[in-house]
Amino acid sequence: MVAPTTEALQTxxxxxxxxRQDRPGLPWRWESFDVPVEPGANVISCLxxxxxNPRTIDGRDSNPVxxxxxCLEEVCGACTMLINGQVRQxxxxxxxxxxxxxxxxxxxxxxxxxxxxxxxxxDRQRLFxxxxxTKAWVPIDGTYHLGPGPQDTPQSQQVRYKLSECMSxxxxxEACPQYKLEEHExxxxxxxxxAHAISQARLFNEHGTGNVLASDRLETMIGPxxxxxxxxxxxxxxxxxxxxxxxxxxxxxxxxxxxxxxRKFFTGK
Amino acid sequence: xxxxxxxxxxxxxxLIRRLHSLTGVxxxxxxxxxHLATNxxxxxxxxxxxxxxxxxxxxxxxxxxxxxxxxxxxEVNFIHSLPGLVLIEIGLLWLPIAYHGLLGIYFAGTGRSNxxxxxxxxxxxxxxxxxxxxxxxxxxxxxxxxxxxxxxxWGLMPAFDPQAAASxxxxxxxxxxxxxxxxxxxxxxxxxxxxYHFANGLWTAAITWGLTVSVHAQRRWGYVCGAVGLxxxxxxxxxxxxFSRLDIDAARQIEQVMRNGPAGAARHVEPGGSDxxxxxxxGRDP
Numbered sequence: 001m002v003a004p005t006t007e008a009l010q011t012x013x014x015x016x017x018x019x020r021q022d023r024p025g026l027p028w029r030w031e032s033f034d035v036p037v038e039p040g041a042n043v044i045s046c047l048x049x050x051x052x053n054p055r056t057i058d059g060r061d062s063n064p065v066x067x068x069x070x071c072l073e074e075v076c077g078a079c080t081m082l083i084n085g086q087v088r089q090x091x092x093x094x095x096x097x098x099x100x101x102x103x104x105x106x107x108x109x110x111x112x113x114x115x116x117x118x119x120x121x122x123d124r125q126r127l128f129x130x131x132x133x134t135k136a137w138v139p140i141d142g143t144y145h146l147g148p149g150p151q152d153t154p155q156s157q158q159v160r161y162k163l164s165e166c167m168s169x170x171x172x173x174e175a176c177p178q179y180k181l182e183e184h185e186x187x188x189x190x191x192x193x194x195a196h197a198i199s200q201a202r203l204f205n206e207h208g209t210g211n212v213l214a215s216d217r218l219e220t221m222i223g224p225x226x227x228x229x230x231x232x233x234x235x236x237x238x239x240x241x242x243x244x245x246x247x248x249x250x251x252x253x254x255x256x257x258x259x260x261x262x263r264k265f266f267t268g269k
Numbered sequence: 270x271x272x273x274x275x276x277x278x279x280x281x282x283x284l285i286r287r288l289h290s291l292t293g294v295x296x297x298x299x300x301x302x303x304h305l306a307t308n309x310x311x312x313x314x315x316x317x318x319x320x321x322x323x324x325x326x327x328x329x330x331x332x333x334x335x336x337x338x339x340x341x342x343x344e345v346n347f348i349h350s351l352p353g354l355v356l357i358e359i360g361l362l363w364l365p366i367a368y369h370g371l372l373g374i375y376f377a378g379t380g381r382s383n384x385x386x387x388x389x390x391x392x393x394x395x396x397x398x399x400x401x402x403x404x405x406x407x408x409x410x411x412x413x414x415x416x417x418x419x420x421x422x423w424g425l426m427p428a429f430d431p432q433a434a435a436s437x438x439x440x441x442x443x444x445x446x447x448x449x450x451x452x453x454x455x456x457x458x459x460x461x462x463x464x465y466h467f468a469n470g471l472w473t474a475a476i477t478w479g480l481t482v483s484v485h486a487q488r489r490w491g492y493v494c495g496a497v498g499l500x501x502x503x504x505x506x507x508x509x510x511x512f513s514r515l516d517i518d519a520a521r522q523i524e525q526v527m528r529n530g531p532a533g534a535a536r537h538v539e540p541g542g543s544d545x546x547x548x549x550x551x552g553r554d555p
Contacts, residue, residue: 233380
């Protein structure tokens with residue numbers, strides 16, 4: 001990152017237009033704040049400045065904007081939001097790249113595919129529910145010692161390493177035209193499971209020990225809301241901040257369920 | 270009742286979705302090849318084939334030979350000579366098309382396009398696949414009802430007569446109350462939409478079934494699907510131009526000579542759609 005040196009860049013003011021909602025069920029509204037931006041500032045540091053100076057551009061006193069954030073280094077996924085209409089992590093979003101000039105405007109909105117808790121904070125519980133639907137874990141709990149795991153090749157490890165970088169941020173779901181907001185938990189088991197969970201099914205099915213649950217995962221994938229709901233728009237792979245090959249995972253699980261269902265047809269299980 | 274249907278759909282969801290994918294490729298997509306090859310024979314038949322009719326007979330009628338009309342009529346005769354044609358039509362065309370089309374409308378409704386926010390080429394591809402699907406359902410309904418069942422849509426689309434294949438198809442294009450240009454544009458837009466729908470569907474079906482897993486394999490298969498699409502699009506354009514410009518009267522006389530056999534070895538054939546032939550004063554049998 002080249003350090004900005006111009007006078008204008010150091011003293012500039014950036015206007016943040018923020019979609020706000022006090023709590024679930026209440027109507028939302030836009031509020032704008034002018035924030036003095038230092039070189040290297042990111043969206044979170046600007047939201048911190050607003051929290052300290054919650055005054056809108058019409059000089060009206062407001063309250064701090066609620067947002068979620070954790071690691072501040074793009075590995076936890078908590079601060080995912082829409083920035084200028086596109087989904088991404090706000091901690092790694094540098095103002096210098098988005099609003100290089102004095103008076104530039106940045107638009108912040110909460111993700112639209114999850115219920116809003118307050119302001120920019122959403123409830124991503126459905127995303128984690130999808131991981132339990134997928135059984136995205138390696139089952140090693142038991143009453144006896146299972147011994148060492150099976151041998152693995154470096155090639156297979158490399159494929160899985162990339163998939164394991166998923167931080168469950170929800171970018172792939174936000175950009176997916178087939179993934180829609182489902183407020184009620186009762187509908188989560190039949191609504192589209194999403195690219196992240198399909199990719200995690202591949203990760204754990206290709207794991208030497210994790211694959212004992214392979215057919216359970218594939219059964220979830222062939223059910224309602226499973227892989228068949230994918231429409232191949234391939235937005236997921238383009239917005240993924242970790243460059244996870246989500247569309248390859250979708251095709252790999254597509255192949256696995258093809259074989260699984262043919263086997264099931266002829267053997268009955 | 271609704272819960273019984275919902276339960277059935279849930280239990281067989283995967284099979285229903287995969288059958289939807291399969292029917293799009295086979296038989297519907299595969300059918301495009303012989304269909305468009307036959308239609309475009311009005312042009313390639315003229316360029317590649319020799320007229321099989323005695324030249325003197327056509328000369329005495331004052332018309333030039335047109336091997337395209339002969340080829341097209343020959344192809345249509347072959348199709349109509351197939352045993353159990355209605356069963357083939359129902360089993361391999363109408364039922365699969367109804368299944369693919371109606372479920373496709375339902376499945377397309379489960380998504381919401383967001384090309385306004387995410388302007389990726391693939392996202393446009395996704396959106397176009399749905400739009401062309403809607404166009405296709407509407408077009409195929411009009412196409413089958415007008416050319417197969419003789420609905421003329423108040424003179425908008427004169428009917429098809431398999432005994433006078435080329436001339437009645439040309440009438441379908443040229444004797445519409447809205448004019449040749451309208452019908453030609455209608456066919457171009459709708460059939461090219463369907464060709465796109467098939468080419469893109471062929472590409473995504475390979476992902477759905479797990480044939481193309483890696484990005485490289487998907488790109489390579491994309492070239493194949495693109496070539497297939499361009500080929501079918503070419504046949505579409507050629508067919509539409511061929512029938513929009515065909516001389517209807519000359520074509521009808523060639524067809525009559527074909528029906529009656531060379532040198533009047535008379536085998537009188539009752540015109541199937543006599544209303545079509547009698548629609549024009551020149552259409553009477555000799």
